[in-house]
Amino acid sequence: MDADDARSEVPGDVPAGTIDWVERLHALVDEAAAPVERASAERLRCRAGCSDCCVDGLTVFTIEAAVIRRHHADLLATAAAHPPGACAFLDGDGRCRIYAHRPYVCRTQGLPLRWLEEDEIDEEIIESRDICPKNVDGGPPLEELEADACWTLGPFEQRLAQRQHETDGERGERVALRSLFASEGDRRRLPVIGS
Template sequence: MHRTPRERLHELFTKVDAFFASASARHGERMACRTGCSDCCRRRFSVTSIEADAIREALAALPEADRAALAERARAGDPGVCPALDGEGRCAIYAARPLICRTHGLPIRFAPASERALPVIDACPKNFVGEDLHAVEASSVLDQTTLSTVLAALDMAHADAAGQPRGQRVAIAAVLSGEG
């Protein structure tokens, strides 16, 4: 059975969400990520074209008043805050949130800019406070290079199927405002 890039994106999201839930259950209070904590949402960012399409689909399912409120926040809101963030610190597009939002807070292994440096592990500064992140068991650490590679492959397949250029990124504010 051939799955579409969007179906595979949903599978990736499901796996990452399960990984996050497992890490949260395993580490309990060592991870401060909870509903209403929105520190990681205090910026504006871009998403891949496949993620933008998933967000557009989720937006289409919202009531018109909610879509209009999101579009207004995207156009006129605080430029240092994700426009999907509502007044109670909740994400208005939580089910369709992009990969970066699904992984934020977890220990993430990534390669530093220098090719000769060893991989670095980082996490939200509210999580694993006072601990050496390199001591966190490997089963609780996501590999950023692997995730980025999988997402890029899905995005390329999505772009090819849609006849669009590969590698395009879209500001989340543009998606929410209907301008991108």
């Protein structure tokens, strides 16, 4: 953690330097995901308003929640969460209200995904792949894609988890996205201008 990492003004007491670090990591994820997205352009149906992967009940590390709080304090204090059943940050048209500051998990959804796991019995490395059902057609089968045409799960998640553990003393705290919104009774009312 940076020595000059001053405490931020966001709830949860996440250091401002840590929030900056998460924003840089998100930029690196976007940069690394771009070639995967280009390679799958013909099959990807992801676009504004497509929100099948925007499920309810998602949790993020508190360091990612702090990014949302930094940039969307007014939204969290004055707006209502999307009704239960879908992500709290969707608007009425199924568009993300925090798209530029969305969490890591939201940045790679829809892409062809791959991950490696060790078989507990044989200790062999097994590769698995998956993709959103809407993105199955329009390209070669997942198993025929080169590894670099898939988003490999693991490396960025490990970096994010490590920074979270450094920040919260190894607790790995997570927070539900829906819980970031002020409750109805605590919501601020913005003044109406021009009436």
